[in-house]
Amino acid sequence: MPFVNMGKKEINFKIVYYGPPMSGKTTNLEYLHTAIPDEQRGDMTMLATQQDRTLYFDFLPLESNAIKGFTSRFQLFTVPGQAIYNQTRKIVLTGVDGLVFVADSQWSVMEQNPISFQNLKDNLATYNRKLEEVPYLLQFNKRDLPDIAPMEYLDFMLNQGSVSVPSFEGAAVEGIGVFETLNTICKTVMAQFIKDNNMDINRDVKRSNPVVEGSAS
């Protein structure tokens, strides 16, 4: 849950990138780490196996002044995609404020997407939470590769909740869709935070500056 420290004028938000193995969750964070100016981000921590597969999580802290008078801190986490690491996925989901589901667009691994999506719902249920109650969006990654499913197919497969959520095309390795995804989830999380605190200024959130901006192409 968001944490507000009135003494320090800080608000902390936790955003988790979830999805099937090798879908590009870590690549999203790696791109952000290279593209966001040093003063707006911290070091990136990666807990990976010798084969560069995420073992526990990746972590990247960001800072923004998007909310007047407060420092907004966004803690970005990824989870390990491999099925055997479900316990660690559950731990990383503790207190999550916003979710990015990174789907793999390739036909060859298509069946992994709904499996991981259901796994996300199941793991949230262990905290008595429903996906529909957590701000989330979809990124259909690897759009730069051949043999990929149409966006409409992925939307049909994964965007069938009671409310349709934003979905983005991504080629995270080239940075395509990475900032759009991040800024949208950050704004969605902030809008939810403000709504929960009885201040309905969502209109202003939509008109607001990007929460973070990058310099790399």
Add this chain to the structure above:
Amino acid sequence: MTTQALTTEQNETIDGLIQSILDECNASAVAVCGLDGNILAEKSGVASVADFSLANIVALAIGSFSTTKELAHLIGESSFKSVFQKGKKTGILIYELNDEFIIIMLFGEKTTEGLARLYLKSIAPKIEAVLDDAEGQTAGTAGAGAAFEIKKKENA
């Protein structure tokens, strides 16, 4: 999505308590954080531990403690109260406050480990009391009022 908040006074109380940990234990840095990753308060006694590196240390410490907690469950314990690691020059002590919060203390050669453990044990109930008071507190009840305002586009 509920919100958790500390008032200015609660923040000052916790700041004072962790300052006493820094002073009494000769610690390098101390942080109070939630197992969800939120840093409630932190203080550093050395310039080399910058905010952001502390954020990374906290993320890893939470991961480590959460894993240890799951291990405890697997062998029939409710939790392990602390996790302790010591290197050649620097060590880390993680101490559980309650089910949701921990203290993380980084220390160097000047710290007496036994004393540090005892001191944390004595100070923990005082921090827990503040956190108990803050339970269920929202930004509004913590004194934010109508303070939250999203910055608009500069050219809007």
